[in-house]
Amino acid sequence: MRRRMAAGNWKMNGLRADLAEIAAIAALRPDCEMVLCPPATLIAPAAAALGAGGAALALGGQDCAARASGAHTGDISAEMLADAGASHVILGHSERRADHGEGDKLVAAKVAAAWEAGLVAIVCIGETEAERAAGRTLSVLAGQLARSIPDHARAGHLGVAYEPVWAIGSGRTPSPQEVQDVHAALRQGIETRFGADVAAAVRLLYGGSVKPENAAGLMSLPDVDGALVGGASLRAESFAAIVAAIDAA
Numbered sequence: 001m002r003r004r005m006a007a008g009n010w011k012m013n014g015l016r017a018d019l020a021e022i023a024a025i026a027a028l029r030p031d032c033e034m035v036l037c038p039p040a041t042l043i044a045p046a047a048a049a050l051g052a053g054g055a056a057l058a059l060g061g062q063d064c065a066a067r068a069s070g071a072h073t074g075d076i077s078a079e080m081l082a083d084a085g086a087s088h089v090i091l092g093h094s095e096r097r098a099d100h101g102e103g104d105k106l107v108a109a110k111v112a113a114a115w116e117a118g119l120v121a122i123v124c125i126g127e128t129e130a131e132r133a134a135g136r137t138l139s140v141l142a143g144q145l146a147r148s149i150p151d152h153a154r155a156g157h158l159g160v161a162y163e164p165v166w167a168i169g170s171g172r173t174p175s176p177q178e179v180q181d182v183h184a185a186l187r188q189g190i191e192t193r194f195g196a197d198v199a200a201a202v203r204l205l206y207g208g209s210v211k212p213e214n215a216a217g218l219m220s221l222p223d224v225d226g227a228l229v230g231g232a233s234l235r236a237e238s239f240a241a242i243v244a245a246i247d248a249a
């Protein structure tokens with residue numbers, strides 16, 4: 001009942017010269033839902049370039065403001081993302097939590113703003129290496145999950161990405177069993193709070209050094225519904241291999 005999702009996060013990479021790479025990704029015709037989150041400057045040109053033929057590729061932002069509009073220099077509202085052609089937005093990524101001091105409460109406000117604008121929010125949570133070493137992974141994640149998602153969650157507008165901070169960009173990942181254990185616990189937490197229907201329908205993505213080489217093992221886990229991919233989404237060829245692993249799972 002859950003349609004799998006392949007989401008790419010280009011982070012602060014990508015110029016108009018890279019629109020051809022986005023077109024190559026859009027030319028894939030997977031069974032799973034495919035979302036690419038380029039830098040905000042590329043959303044409108046990508047949407048224009050994709051046109052009607054881009055239906056297989058949804059576009060997303062990497063952040064949005066918690067407020068709807070007003071005197072907030074440099075911020076981009078959820079409505080602006082939607083207006084540019086985005087249908088999704090990544091929120092609470094650990095790089096924003098670290099670089100901009102974003103806490104769970106702010107993330108929850110941004111999620112509410114995204115929903116208000118009709119966007120699907122992909123909410124990122126993850127433990128640090130020190131928290132993992134201290135055996136606190138599940139409790140840290142449970143707290144982030146509880147505080148980063150507003151009360152009125154609906155499965156269709158929410159994805160959760162488990163991204164261990166130490167796995168992002170490092171080439172290291174948890175073992176498949178560890179990922180499955182975490183995802184099962186997250187789904188249980190979502191069920192307790194939002195009910196069985198939401199828990200059964202919400203997509204739980206794994207992110208952090210997903211590559212063509214490890215995608216099959218991670219994507220075949222029962223509670224993994226797709227991937228949030230950073231570095232390996234920058235090239236259509238490597239992203240396509242991950243998308244294929246998601247489809248095959």
Ligand code: PGA
Pocket residue numbers: 009163167168169170207208209210228229230231232
């Ligand atoms: P990575 O990034 O795939 O390059 O590790 C994932 C992410 O930060 O979303």
